[in-house]
Amino acid sequence: MRKINPADKRQRVLRSARNLFVKNGFHNVSIPAIVRASGVSTGAIYSYFPTKEALARHIHEQAMGEFHRNFMLRLAGRTNSEEKLRAFAETVFETTESDPDLMEYLLFMRHGEFMQDTAPICFSEPFRRVQEIVKDGIANGEIAAADFFIAGIAYTGAILRAAELRLQCVLKTPLNEIADRLIAHAWASIRG
Amino acid sequence: MRKINPADKRQRVLRSARNLFVKNGFHNVSIPAIVRASGVSTGAIYSYFPTKEALARHIHEQAMGEFHRNFMLRLAGRTNSEEKLRAFAETVFETTESDPDLMEYLLFMRHGEFMQDTAPICFSEPFRRVQEIVKDGIANGEIAAADFFIAGIAYTGAILRAAELRLQCVLKTPLNEIADRLIAHAWASIRG
């Protein structure tokens, strides 16, 4: 195997493993497969992570954190509900196009296969934040809905399904080209 | 193991295996586990299905067919776009409550892990049918959208996300109790 900067090796393992996990599923990815994909040896991998499960958990935290940070960056400065929800949609669409492996992980990875007691991904910080935005929007009349949770489902459902179909190559058009129309439909489902 | 009607054994294997597959993932379910869950021996299982993969494929066809038939039954007699799309939503909600294991399979199973060249589930007959309904609805002015595919995404996204969250026990309310509100949001996203 060619010489690799040692500082990069851990990252190479994380990157390769994430792509394999999301493509083949946790239990269908062997350590030898990660060795082949990353160019890092078994011994080195086990020097970074005690078990395959711990490696998967690390990947999970990293992926969740990255999406959350991107969302917070986009959210800054948005004043009304429509704009804040648009920030969520833009984060999803932008991530889908610029780092499809990350978005694929977030949407399709079955993390229950290696973490038993984890809350569903929709309890994570970004989704709780979206629920709050919808709640506030209903309170000040920007959004028309009897139940903020149900309204949140309608909006996020329309946005996330677009990302899913794009990642499965069913949607041929890049999401940024049709973002306006997708967001318009999602917003129409709950606007006042 | 207790005496079981031989005619039922095949069905017991199919049922137990489907639940295990959807809960743990194909590669994390061993034949011994299916033996334990179904009460049918290894030898009998291999007399019904040549391999574990063939068993999984059979389960897949059966699940897809069942949902499709239920959808077609509900669709009969509906005249306009709104009612036809409502039939789709009702089929999803009803299946989620009455046979959650089936709906969980349809929404979350990664069938690519045991079938390589299969089209995504959204190319399946029910989803093609929904796209046609939306297309016709746009043509006769019942639906306002520039693109039938994008509009279909908005509607089905809102509906399917509700089913997902219900199956993950995030939504505590049975879907039939909030079906009207969910359908109203989905329809609002595309109505003329």
Place this chain on the structure above:
DNA sequence: GTCTATACTGCGATAGAC
């Protein structure tokens, strides 16, 4: 710290009794 070689476990699938 990092490598290769290997120990041990549990899998899918089969064989042979009934």
Place this chain on the structure above:
DNA sequence: GTCTATCGCAGTATAGAC
């Protein structure tokens, strides 16, 4: 047709050289 016992293989993780 159905059962139990077992084969061969691939997996995770480790050990010991460098």
